Amino acid sequence: MNAVQENDTLAKLVALCKRRGFIFQSSEIYGGINGFWDYGPHGVAMRRAVEQAWWRYMVEQRDNVEGLDSTIICHPKVWKASGHLDKFSDLMVDCMECKKRFREDQLETPGVCPACGAKKLTEPREFNLMMKTYVGPVFDDEHVAWLRAETCQPIFVDFDQVRVASRQKLPFGIAQIGKAFRNEINPRFFTFRSREFVQMEMEFFCRDDEAMTWYDYWKEERWKFYTQVLRIPENRLKIHPHDKLAHYAKAALDIEYDFPFGWGELEGVHHRGTWDMGRHSEFCGEEQKYFDQERNEHYYPTVVETSCGLDRICLALLCNAYDEDTAPTKKEGMDEDVRVVMHLPALVAPVQVAVLPLSRKLEEKAEPLYKDLKRFLRAEYDVTGNIGKRYRRQDEIGTPFCVTVDFDTLNDQAVTVRERDAMTQDRIPIDQLKAYLLERVV
């Protein structure tokens, strides 16, 4: 695909997301607000499924990772200690001709405005990305607070409370899923760079001499999550080791996805040394050290972090799923032979099974079947329009299985299960349907 076709793919995906209720602009009736996105019924179902898959994989299936759900607003000193208030900024330039603002590091030609081509750019200036608010009735400097820019800082702050409550010993991790806010200067590429987004982070606390072993372990585990749990093909992903490291870090890498607009970061796996625990100790005035009984020693735990963005993972899944195939849809009652289909993995598809009675006269049989399936799967019921159009709608949502109830069902107590990708149709006895589907949606 060339660049024009690839951008075309993103434009088509954006249109599909709006049409089928995945993702649309926030506050659209007021003209929208740049960098903020709402997830509609199908989007939220998918996003929750991805989030659940991450939580299950990172927390519930392990004995050495605990969960946390902290507040979005923390004590302002948290952000002083983390360095965000002093250093979390981008260098920006303004075009004196067209008045647009750009990140200096994203200029294609240094000194030239990418919008109007003028060579009249201001000197670079620093813009902090933290979002400001006030706590309490008075809007003055004393009451300033910040919306968290990453979910990991409260994990460091709460380390000891979680350790005591969970009776964990090193090595162990703390995971959190939640909103993060960044005043991005150039939100772009649909949800890829947003100003409000969800992070899924896990901080693994360990001994310094074991940290590189854990770093390799988590790198493997995170790769498996993308390729085996979310089934993203390996050739659409790559690991990008960092050339430059923070002074306290021993290793860092990004896991990237091949988006229509180029390779983009989904996740960072970072060795963070003892930096975070040391900084919070310094700023709160109390040493956040761990007492290692085996070694009879107090020390700061070393941290290995896995940090990913839920919205970016969803975008990668949507980009990977989008397809226009020339399937023989004529036999399904449609004139066109090109169908838009989302090949989403069944685990995260917003609708896992759609129940489609061929006629309203079959509702008495179809509805109880649907209600029963809904107890175990994300299910939808659709009785309107010809069957071809209903299949087409489910293809665009990414529904892996459509169950058709027809007049034969009344005699043979069986239904037709149409599989989205191969478009095969199997006749399955109703009493085996649940097992048949459950086996295929994991």
Ligand code: GAP
């Ligand atoms: N605690 C480390 C940390 O926050 P980061 O690379 O700044 O590291 C981690 O962010 C992940 O959060 C990224 O890999 C990305 O998936 C997601 N993310 C960061 N900024 C984002 C934005 N503006 N919009 C959407 N996702 C973002």
